[in-house]
Amino acid sequence: MLELAVLGLLHETPMHGYELRKRLATLLGAFRAAFSYGSLYPTLRRMREAGWITHDEPARRDEAPPLTGRRGRIAYRLTPEGKERFAELMASTSPQAFEDTGFGVHFAFFSRCEPAVRLRVLEGRRRKVEERREALRDTLQRTTQRLDAYSLELQRHGLDACEREVRWLNEIIACESAGRPPRASFGNDADSSSDQPHNSQE
Amino acid sequence: MLELAVLGLLHETPMHGYELRKRLATLLGAFRAAFSYGSLYPTLRRMREAGWITHDEPARRDEAPPLTGRRGRIAYRLTPEGKERFAELMASTSPQAFEDTGFGVHFAFFSRCEPAVRLRVLEGRRRKVEERREALRDTLQRTTQRLDAYSLELQRHGLDACEREVRWLNEIIACESAGRPPRASFGNDADSSSDQPHNSQE
DNA sequence: TTCGTCATGTAATGGGTTACATGATTAC
């Protein structure tokens, strides 16, 4: 997941580790705590060795220090192989992609991938959530189980969350099928028609 | 977490590994996939070595096979030290206890612990979710960030989930303060007044 | 000069998963 997340962010613009981590924190904050440096930096090294990313030479101190002068930073950018790798990971239908975190990371980078891939991920996720929902309905109906009040409440809350997510997914899938990004209600009506390269409408 | 979960289940009645896992799967199914045997059995061994649990001798084949005849099963039960350990883990205010999974496990065993502990866990969780909620509101308001439509939608959905959970927690906290278990709406009106040892009503 | 934040990294550890190996019991 970290690898995909890094590829996703660098897909747009080069960045150094520290910034990468901050951007990731806000981007994935809806469903996950920030990744730690202890996993980020080793991952960056691995990815560099694998050839997915390169780092521009850090600005040397003996040359003119760049603007605000920060010097030790290492800006990474995607290689062509990295772009391929990104597409590959986004498209992979491994069960991981439909788990909470995996799905979240995929979703966050949906604008960087093809509509067909988005649809497959969304439908995979929906299937998974529906399964969980059915399981929860089962447990709640078979009161034979005699769960205590707290466990029951937990199941109920979980079921509610599942139902809600399925509805949400359905909305988004509907948008996708209509060939447009999700509802832009709620303030931000500046429709960015710029980065929608993949839709011929049909 | 697995350790706490096992202690929690065995708190009620002895059980063998396989059953433990199934029970856990339905009990925690609302927010987590089942634990694998690969983590369950080693954990059971660790816990036995630590003295939290013991296993009754497996029924010997050369004696009368017990009823349906299953033989290899090893039923574990809690030792007094295990009970203490359970109370200790339930009461610990480590940040872990307020994470998604950690909180879920705690909540699932609320009926096995004291009201004061429940309240602390619930309030800790609420604080955590509120923090996340504020962070999400921030990101959504500072549209300066120029997130794409998908990321925006993700944040929105996340924010919604946070708000919902806070409301849910508030309900439950209200019940706790009133000295009664969560609302028993929705069918199961067989009020089990049996296992509520801690409430004098006030 | 000292403190906070930016910035990069390593070592040890943790808490789980997957895949595998084994065998008893039950139902057909």
Next chain:
DNA sequence: GTAATCATGTAACCCATTACATGACGAA
């Protein structure tokens, strides 16, 4: 007798975390 499921376990690995070490830079 054979397939499904019950039941226990090990070994290898994975992906991340915590704690630690280092140091530059800007502001007080």
